[in-house]
Amino acid sequence: MTTIEFNGVSHSYTTAGTTKQVLRDIDLCLDERRVGVIGANGSGKSTFARMLNALVVPTSGRVRVDGLDTAREARAIRRRVGFCFTNPDSQIVMPTVAEDVAFSLRRHRLGRTETAARVAATLAAYGLAGHADHPAHLLSGGQKQLLALAAVMVTEPDLLVLDEPTTLLDLPNSRRVRAAISALDAQVVAITHDLDLLADFDRVLVVHEGRICYDSTPADAIAHYKKLWR
């Protein structure tokens, strides 16, 4: 498993002359197979998630992924850590489904045949085999999220970070995406409001006003989170 370490991590940003503290004094080590992160909107969850993929570098403290410092080794980290965004439309780059998955492999310098084989196998694994030449923007919300997952997983990352993967989905699509996440071999860190997604997770963090205020099993952490907003 990939080991993620946060040492004295705080993060703030300034807009229109006002400084907003997003994360405060986070110290933790994550090496479980399934880690969930819950908290209210604006609590700092998404910033926390972006730090795992070096999309955000902390203003103080250090984040290390398998010993690699996100401030200095961002590219090496992104080769190991895949990231799936809330809105798959922001993540889809190419016009068709197969082309978008193949886009993820461009840095792998594979031959045409191998690329096509890996794309076909990945699309089949995510139930998109019949949509290979389909325009990506015409897929349903659930299919788009599955495509976003497929486009990340085709690169076989060690760790997958999901930022609210089911937030925009209806119940059937949410279930499909949840099933796909459950079946992943890779280590997963999921930021979510979908508490059902966390049922079989190993560890859940509760973020409140920029701090990790609770860190426990899913049942305990969810109970604590609900108490916060009683």
Place this chain on the structure above:
Amino acid sequence: MTAPLGLYVPGDSVLHRLPPGAKLLGLIAAAVVSHWISTPARVGAAVALVVLLFAAARIPARVAFDQVRGLLLLVVVLGAFQWIVAGPSKAVVVVGVLAVLIALASLVTLTTRTTDLLETVVRTCGPLRRTGVDPERIGLMLALGIRSVSVVAGLAGEIREAQLARGVRPGVRTFAVPLLVRSLRHADALGEALVARGVDD
């Protein structure tokens, strides 16, 4: 549902099998030759040739029509202006040449996978690497341009629906401002996603 520009239509016609480089060269040649189309009769011949090419590529009529439908307003405005300024013959020539070239450009994207098009562009721009230009970036810009057509069209549709639902009178400012803001937000999110997908590697 309309078929947007850049939509690849799978097939095995002669045009589908033609190398992307040849199709792009053909398009450039057509643009050069278009200067020779100076009478309505020649416009008619060019239109007939384009129709034949669409038929040869076995592009469904609805998809072919969708490629030029979005340009109808432009064609009408430009045609009317030319009619007043230069007369009916010139209006037919200007509008006809524009429509023919746009239809041919659409035919290239309809019969070529974007990946193949990008590979060709990247290969063609390869020598520019010595001058510090990254051909991969040029290819990516092209792909994002093609993809953006459907994204911006989708955003425009959502804004129109939201305005209708709230009873807002359509207007340039009430439409263009939210479209610009949402397009910029999308561009921000896309940029972040590209970094996450390792585009800067």
